[in-house]
Amino acid sequence: DQQVKQNSPSLSVQEGRISILNCDYTNSMFDYFLWYKKYPAEGPTFLISISSIKDKNEDGRFTVFLNKSAKHLSLHIVPSQPGDSAVYFCAASADTGNQFYFGTGTSLTVIP
Amino acid sequence: DAGVIQSPRHEVTEMGQEVTLRCKPISGHDYLFWYRQTMMRGLELLIYFNNNVPIDDSGMPEDRFSAKMPNASFSTLKIQPSEPRDSAVYFCASSFIGTRGYTFGSGTRLTVV
Numbered sequence: 001d002q003q004v005k006q007n008s009p010s011l012s013v014q015e016g017r018i019s020i021l022n023c024d025y026t027n028s029m030f031d032y033f034l035w036y037k038k039y040p041a042e043g044p045t046f047l048i049s050i051s052s053i054k055d056k057n058e059d060g061r062f063t064v065f066l067n068k069s070a071k072h073l074s075l076h077i078v079p080s081q082p083g084d085s086a087v088y089f090c091a092a093s094a095d096t097g098n099q100f101y102f103g104t105g106t107s108l109t110v111i112p
Numbered sequence: 113d114a115g116v117i118q119s120p121r122h123e124v125t126e127m128g129q130e131v132t133l134r135c136k137p138i139s140g141h142d143y144l145f146w147y148r149q150t151m152m153r154g155l156e157l158l159i160y161f162n163n164n165v166p167i168d169d170s171g172m173p174e175d176r177f178s179a180k181m182p183n184a185s186f187s188t189l190k191i192q193p194s195e196p197r198d199s200a201v202y203f204c205a206s207s208f209i210g211t212r213g214y215t216f217g218s219g220t221r222l223t224v225v
Contacts, residue, residue, distance in 0.1 A: 006154075032212050043116070043203055043216030044155070089155060098143050098207055099168065100214065104154030 003027050004092050006103035014111050019077040021106050023090030026071065030092040034100065035064060035075050038087045047088070048075070080110045116217035118204050124223045130192040133220045135204030136185055145214060146179055146189050147203040155203070161187065194224045 005024045013019045021035075031052040036044035050057040050064045050073065057064050063076045077084055087107045091100040117136040125131050137144045145160040159169040164181045172179070176195070181187040191198055201221050205214035 002153075034213050036216075041218070043205075043218045045216070046213050049213065091155075093212060098162075098209065098212065099145075099157065099160060101157070102147070102155035104152075 001026075002104070003030075003101045004090055004103040006088075006090055006106050008106050009104070010107040010109070012109045012111060013080045015082055016079045019075075019080045019084065019108055019110070021075040021077075021088050021090075021108065023073045023075075023103055024071060025073075025092050025101075027092070027094065027101075028071070029094040030101075032093045033064070033066060033073050034091040034093075035062075036089040036091060036102075038089065038105070044089055077108075080108075082110045082112050084108060085110050116204055116206050116215050118202075118217035118220050120220060121218065122221045122223075124225065125194055127195055127224055128193045129224075130190065131194045131198075131222060131224075133189040133202050133204075133222070135187045135189070135217060137187070137204070137206030138215055139185065141206035141208045141215075142184075143207045143209070143214075144181060144187050145205040145207075146187070147205065147216075149201040149203060149219070158189070158202075191222075194222075196224045199223050 034049045035047040037047045038044040048062050066073045087105045089105045090103040093100045119134045146158040147155045158171045159179045161181045179189045201219045203219045205216045207214045
Protein backbone atom coordinates (compact mmCIF):
# COMPACT_ATOMS: atom_id res chain seq x y z
CA ASP A 1 0.00 0.00 0.00
CA GLN A 2 1.30 3.41 -0.97
CA GLN A 3 2.19 5.36 2.17
CA VAL A 4 3.15 8.47 0.21
CA LYS A 5 0.85 9.66 -2.54
CA GLN A 6 1.21 12.21 -5.26
CA ASN A 7 -2.18 12.33 -6.88
CA SER A 8 -1.29 14.61 -9.78
CA PRO A 9 0.80 12.75 -12.37
CA SER A 10 1.45 15.94 -14.30
CA LEU A 11 1.29 19.71 -14.05
CA SER A 12 1.82 22.48 -16.61
CA VAL A 13 2.61 26.06 -15.62
CA GLN A 14 3.55 29.21 -17.48
CA GLU A 15 7.05 30.54 -16.97
CA GLY A 16 7.12 33.10 -14.17
CA ARG A 17 4.04 31.74 -12.44
CA ILE A 18 3.88 29.64 -9.29
CA SER A 19 4.07 25.83 -9.42
CA ILE A 20 2.46 23.94 -6.56
CA LEU A 21 3.13 20.24 -6.20
CA ASN A 22 1.22 18.27 -3.60
CA CYS A 23 1.94 15.19 -1.55
CA ASP A 24 -0.09 13.26 1.01
CA TYR A 25 1.04 10.61 3.44
CA THR A 26 -0.70 8.11 5.68
CA ASN A 27 1.85 7.17 8.32
CA SER A 28 1.71 9.49 11.35
CA MET A 29 5.17 8.29 12.37
CA PHE A 30 6.80 10.08 9.43
CA ASP A 31 8.87 12.94 10.76
CA TYR A 32 11.14 13.93 7.90
CA PHE A 33 10.23 14.76 4.34
CA LEU A 34 12.20 15.33 1.18
CA TRP A 35 11.58 16.48 -2.35
CA TYR A 36 13.69 15.09 -5.15
CA LYS A 37 13.89 16.34 -8.70
CA LYS A 38 14.54 14.01 -11.61
CA TYR A 39 15.53 14.83 -15.16
CA PRO A 40 15.23 12.21 -17.92
CA ALA A 41 18.05 9.65 -17.98
CA GLU A 42 19.39 10.88 -14.65
CA GLY A 43 18.94 9.78 -11.06
CA PRO A 44 16.80 11.81 -8.64
CA THR A 45 18.65 14.65 -6.94
CA PHE A 46 17.85 16.16 -3.58
CA LEU A 47 15.97 19.44 -3.71
CA ILE A 48 14.69 20.45 -0.29
CA SER A 49 13.72 18.89 3.03
CA ILE A 50 11.56 19.62 6.05
CA SER A 51 11.41 18.19 9.54
CA SER A 52 8.13 17.68 11.34
CA ILE A 53 9.12 20.28 13.92
CA LYS A 54 8.70 22.93 11.23
CA ASP A 55 5.81 23.87 9.00
CA LYS A 56 7.81 25.70 6.36
CA ASN A 57 11.27 25.57 4.84
CA GLU A 58 12.50 27.92 2.17
CA ASP A 59 15.47 27.71 -0.19
CA GLY A 60 15.57 30.35 -2.86
CA ARG A 61 12.68 29.84 -5.25
CA PHE A 62 11.63 26.63 -3.52
CA THR A 63 9.45 26.45 -0.40
CA VAL A 64 8.05 23.34 1.22
CA PHE A 65 5.03 23.55 3.50
CA LEU A 66 4.04 20.83 5.95
CA ASN A 67 0.57 20.40 7.45
CA LYS A 68 0.92 17.61 9.97
CA SER A 69 -2.72 17.49 10.97
CA ALA A 70 -3.73 16.97 7.35
CA LYS A 71 -0.72 14.75 6.61
CA HIS A 72 -0.03 16.92 3.62
CA LEU A 73 2.96 18.71 2.23
CA SER A 74 3.43 20.89 -0.79
CA LEU A 75 6.31 22.27 -2.81
CA HIS A 76 6.02 25.79 -4.17
CA ILE A 77 8.28 27.03 -6.94
CA VAL A 78 8.21 30.78 -7.52
CA PRO A 79 8.86 31.97 -10.14
CA SER A 80 8.80 28.84 -12.28
CA GLN A 81 11.46 28.53 -14.96
CA PRO A 82 11.69 26.22 -17.99
CA GLY A 83 14.68 24.50 -16.36
CA ASP A 84 12.37 23.39 -13.55
CA SER A 85 10.65 21.01 -15.96
CA ALA A 86 11.28 17.60 -14.43
CA VAL A 87 9.63 14.87 -12.38
CA TYR A 88 9.34 15.72 -8.69
CA PHE A 89 9.20 12.99 -6.06
CA CYS A 90 8.03 13.44 -2.50
CA ALA A 91 9.58 11.13 0.12
CA ALA A 92 8.99 10.52 3.82
CA SER A 93 10.79 8.76 6.63
CA ALA A 94 10.12 7.78 10.23
CA ASP A 95 12.82 8.06 12.86
CA THR A 96 13.47 4.33 12.67
CA GLY A 97 16.32 3.76 10.34
CA ASN A 98 17.12 5.51 7.14
CA GLN A 99 14.37 4.19 4.87
CA PHE A 100 12.40 6.65 2.78
CA TYR A 101 9.07 5.98 1.12
CA PHE A 102 8.53 7.69 -2.19
CA GLY A 103 5.48 8.87 -4.05
CA THR A 104 4.80 8.14 -7.71
CA GLY A 105 6.06 11.52 -8.85
CA THR A 106 4.59 14.58 -10.57
CA SER A 107 5.86 15.62 -13.97
CA LEU A 108 6.15 19.40 -14.10
CA THR A 109 6.29 21.23 -17.42
CA VAL A 110 7.09 24.93 -17.36
CA ILE A 111 5.99 26.54 -20.61
CA PRO A 112 8.17 29.42 -21.87
CA ASP B 113 33.63 12.13 -5.22
CA ALA B 114 32.29 10.35 -8.30
CA GLY B 115 28.92 9.77 -6.70
CA VAL B 116 26.98 6.52 -6.83
CA ILE B 117 28.03 4.58 -9.91
CA GLN B 118 25.73 2.11 -11.60
CA SER B 119 26.41 -0.19 -14.50
CA PRO B 120 25.31 -0.85 -17.11
CA ARG B 121 23.31 2.26 -18.02
CA HIS B 122 21.14 0.25 -20.39
CA GLU B 123 20.50 -3.46 -20.59
CA VAL B 124 18.40 -5.26 -23.17
CA THR B 125 17.96 -8.97 -22.64
CA GLU B 126 15.71 -11.78 -23.71
CA MET B 127 13.12 -13.28 -21.46
CA GLY B 128 14.57 -16.10 -19.37
CA GLN B 129 18.09 -14.73 -19.30
CA GLU B 130 19.95 -13.77 -16.16
CA VAL B 131 20.54 -10.07 -15.58
CA THR B 132 23.01 -8.55 -13.14
CA LEU B 133 22.95 -4.88 -12.21
CA ARG B 134 25.89 -3.34 -10.39
CA CYS B 135 26.34 -0.48 -7.95
CA LYS B 136 29.29 1.25 -6.32
CA PRO B 137 28.14 3.46 -3.43
CA ILE B 138 29.83 6.62 -2.27
CA SER B 139 32.87 5.84 -0.15
CA GLY B 140 32.05 6.04 3.54
CA HIS B 141 28.32 5.56 3.11
CA ASP B 142 27.00 2.70 5.22
CA TYR B 143 23.51 2.37 3.74
CA LEU B 144 22.76 1.11 0.26
CA PHE B 145 19.33 0.95 -1.34
CA TRP B 146 17.97 -0.61 -4.51
CA TYR B 147 14.87 1.03 -5.99
CA ARG B 148 12.82 0.30 -9.07
CA GLN B 149 10.96 3.04 -10.92
CA THR B 150 7.72 2.24 -12.72
CA MET B 151 4.89 4.44 -13.90
CA MET B 152 2.38 2.71 -11.65
CA ARG B 153 4.34 2.59 -8.40
CA GLY B 154 6.88 5.35 -8.74
CA LEU B 155 10.09 4.67 -6.82
CA GLU B 156 9.64 1.32 -5.14
CA LEU B 157 12.15 0.11 -2.54
CA LEU B 158 13.36 -3.40 -3.29
CA ILE B 159 15.99 -3.98 -0.60
CA TYR B 160 18.44 -2.08 1.55
CA PHE B 161 21.68 -2.86 3.32
CA ASN B 162 23.36 -1.40 6.37
CA ASN B 163 27.08 -2.09 6.74
CA ASN B 164 26.78 -4.70 3.97
CA VAL B 165 24.04 -6.63 5.79
CA PRO B 166 20.57 -6.88 4.20
CA ILE B 167 18.10 -5.20 6.54
CA ASP B 168 14.81 -5.29 4.69
CA ASP B 169 14.15 -7.25 1.51
CA SER B 170 10.37 -7.23 1.76
CA GLY B 171 10.14 -5.21 -1.42
CA MET B 172 11.84 -7.84 -3.55
CA PRO B 173 8.99 -8.92 -5.81
CA GLU B 174 9.81 -12.58 -6.23
CA ASP B 175 12.44 -15.22 -5.61
CA ARG B 176 13.74 -14.44 -9.07
CA PHE B 177 15.28 -11.31 -7.54
CA SER B 178 18.35 -11.44 -5.33
CA ALA B 179 20.82 -8.86 -4.07
CA LYS B 180 24.22 -9.07 -2.50
CA MET B 181 26.70 -6.68 -0.96
CA PRO B 182 29.99 -8.55 -0.58
CA ASN B 183 31.85 -5.46 0.61
CA ALA B 184 31.31 -1.78 1.38
CA SER B 185 32.06 -0.68 -2.15
CA PHE B 186 30.00 -3.03 -4.29
CA SER B 187 26.50 -4.42 -4.60
CA THR B 188 24.65 -6.45 -7.22
CA LEU B 189 21.00 -6.97 -8.02
CA LYS B 190 20.34 -10.14 -9.98
CA ILE B 191 17.20 -11.25 -11.79
CA GLN B 192 17.08 -14.88 -12.84
CA PRO B 193 15.15 -15.66 -14.96
CA SER B 194 14.14 -12.26 -16.28
CA GLU B 195 10.61 -11.54 -17.53
CA PRO B 196 9.18 -8.68 -19.64
CA ARG B 197 7.38 -7.24 -16.60
CA ASP B 198 10.78 -6.65 -14.98
CA SER B 199 11.41 -3.90 -17.52
CA ALA B 200 11.95 -0.70 -15.54
CA VAL B 201 14.66 1.70 -14.41
CA TYR B 202 16.58 0.37 -11.43
CA PHE B 203 18.27 2.86 -9.12
CA CYS B 204 20.90 2.37 -6.49
CA ALA B 205 21.29 4.95 -3.72
CA SER B 206 23.55 5.33 -0.73
CA SER B 207 23.66 7.36 2.46
CA PHE B 208 25.34 7.38 5.85
CA ILE B 209 23.94 7.39 9.35
CA GLY B 210 23.42 10.89 10.65
CA THR B 211 22.13 12.23 7.37
CA ARG B 212 18.60 11.78 6.20
CA GLY B 213 18.42 11.49 2.47
CA TYR B 214 20.04 9.55 -0.30
CA THR B 215 22.40 10.11 -3.18
CA PHE B 216 21.12 8.25 -6.21
CA GLY B 217 23.01 6.77 -9.10
CA SER B 218 21.99 7.46 -12.69
CA GLY B 219 20.06 4.21 -12.93
CA THR B 220 20.02 1.16 -15.18
CA ARG B 221 17.28 1.00 -17.75
CA LEU B 222 16.37 -2.67 -18.15
CA THR B 223 14.36 -3.92 -21.09
CA VAL B 224 13.37 -7.57 -21.20
CA VAL B 225 12.02 -8.66 -24.58
